[in-house]
Amino acid sequence: MIGIFDSGVGGLTVVKEIKKLLPDVPIVYFGDTARLPYGNKSRETIQKYSAEIVDFLKSKGCRTIVVACNTASALAADYIREKYPDLKIYDVVSTGAEAVAETTKSKKVGVIGTTATINSSVYKKKITELDSNIEVFTKACPLFVHLVEENWTRRPETRKIARTYLRDLKLKKIDTLLLGCTHYPLLEKIISGVMGRRTKVIASGEKLAEELKKNLDKRPARIATRSVAGGDEYFVSDLTEHFERLAEKILGKKAKIEKIML
Amino acid sequence: MIGIFDSGVGGLTVVKEIKKLLPDVPIVYFGDTARLPYGNKSRETIQKYSAEIVDFLKSKGCRTIVVACNTASALAADYIREKYPDLKIYDVVSTGAEAVAETTKSKKVGVIGTTATINSSVYKKKITELDSNIEVFTKACPLFVHLVEENWTRRPETRKIARTYLRDLKLKKIDTLLLGCTHYPLLEKIISGVMGRRTKVIASGEKLAEELKKNLDKRPARIATRSVAGGDEYFVSDLTEHFERLAEKILGKKAKIEKIML
Numbered sequence: 173m174i175g176i177f178d179s180g181v182g183g184l185t186v187v188k189e190i191k192k193l194l195p196d197v198p199i200v201y202f203g204d205t206a207r208l209p210y211g212n213k214s215r216e217t218i219q220k221y222s223a224e225i226v227d228f229l230k231s232k233g234c235r236t237i238v239v240a241c242n243t244a245s246a247l248a249a250d251y252i253r254e255k256y257p258d259l260k261i262y263d264v265v266s267t268g269a270e271a272v273a274e275t276t277k278s279k280k281v282g283v284i285g286t287t288a289t290i291n292s293s294v295y296k297k298k299i300t301e302l303d304s305n306i307e308v309f310t311k312a313c314p315l316f317v318h319l320v321e322e323n324w325t326r327r328p329e330t331r332k333i334a335r336t337y338l339r340d341l342k343l344k345k346i347d348t349l350l351l352g353c354t355h356y357p358l359l360e361k362i363i364s365g366v367m368g369r370r371t372k373v374i375a376s377g378e379k380l381a382e383e384l385k386k387n388l389d390k391r392p393a394r395i396a397t398r399s400v401a402g403g404d405e406y407f408v409s410d411l412t413e414h415f416e417r418l419a420e421k422i423l424g425k426k427a428k429i430e431k432i433m434l
Numbered sequence: 435m436i437g438i439f440d441s442g443v444g445g446l447t448v449v450k451e452i453k454k455l456l457p458d459v460p461i462v463y464f465g466d467t468a469r470l471p472y473g474n475k476s477r478e479t480i481q482k483y484s485a486e487i488v489d490f491l492k493s494k495g496c497r498t499i500v501v502a503c504n505t506a507s508a509l510a511a512d513y514i515r516e517k518y519p520d521l522k523i524y525d526v527v528s529t530g531a532e533a534v535a536e537t538t539k540s541k542k543v544g545v546i547g548t549t550a551t552i553n554s555s556v557y558k559k560k561i562t563e564l565d566s567n568i569e570v571f572t573k574a575c576p577l578f579v580h581l582v583e584e585n586w587t588r589r590p591e592t593r594k595i596a597r598t599y600l601r602d603l604k605l606k607k608i609d610t611l612l613l614g615c616t617h618y619p620l621l622e623k624i625i626s627g628v629m630g631r632r633t634k635v636i637a638s639g640e641k642l643a644e645e646l647k648k649n650l651d652k653r654p655a656r657i658a659t660r661s662v663a664g665g666d667e668y669f670v671s672d673l674t675e676h677f678e679r680l681a682e683k684i685l686g687k688k689a690k691i692e693k694i695m696l
Contacts, residue, residue: 287676314583315584319577412474
């Protein structure tokens, strides 16, 4: 069983990629909607929240945890790796950085994300640790999250804003653009359209799903047994219609979502 | 001394209006930036936070309190009026509703605000309580706050979004549009431009400042003494560069802002 968490609904874009490659592996999702946004909270607070969520996912039987939140990945992934040595922890930042390093040929890449993520320089650091020859250009695109939340994923207004945000990155002639925020895959068409054919737009979710599959394929018998046991479970700390509507849009189907206080 | 609070930076648009009419009355501002947004929190929590802030403002010597946050006005203004009978409490929702009722001639008005404010129907209720002949049309414009936060107050992207949001209200031929969110006055030019000359665009801040002036003018001697005592003070529960930059933009000058935990 795979446990996945995010501060809100964005992590469901990672769930979607995982379900594509591993349709039979049950997942438990937790969205910390009562306490979002994580972006402006201290490291200590994010670590505390993350540990509470991991405890919950562990109690649900998860031995593999996916940190599907950029802020929590940046500030708390190493902390929970140390605190829970018995669990296998994946996080979107590490995976995103690896995906970029493997994809680029020109060694000029771009990363977009929220203001908090971009200001933390975490992607720049991780990518250049993997390959110091890579030049990383970044751009904070704070309105993208709100455009997704407003469900304006195919609107001309959104395309206009994307053109404004991405203008400088286009001029840098990057060959790879990482979507460093789990909301952004919902704008992939618009972003790819603006960047043009020569730039490959990638998200962490796909690469993360591939890695999970590779590791889980080593244990086929166990997976088979588990997948029979039960379906996917979705939990949030505060349930709104808004969440349910966005969740349905991302997953492409209605999911039963339960509210739970940690 | 006047105490003013908001969940964040938006209430400073109200401060600006008050300083225009009452330049010599010292104010104490509190922005609850560590706990924002208020929009998605429960009534109980908003009342608790509001009372904590009023206690703080009272300890600073304020006998007049302005609730410059729409959510707190809707959910907690009556609660603090009852809890602090010795204080004079003003709130942006009551004042905004009065301003609308006084301004409209056609009895067709519009109110725009955040999703939480519009869904609460608080303006509709207050306005029709004042004049049951008034037809109130509302529209949530959630992206406006984020466009202001991004400092895109004069951009073509923002104008395009405003045209989309306001299309239906324009068709209703309203003669008055209330900006039911303290961030929106920063978009007044764009909003007025989109609505056209026949619609008067109003914000609560101006009317609130007029009422304050009317009441304080009854006690000129006391004000004169107090205004000598000290200048304005600005407090927030979490201080970021972002807040300082926006505060400067709204107030038109740099203000010394202190962080304080309640």
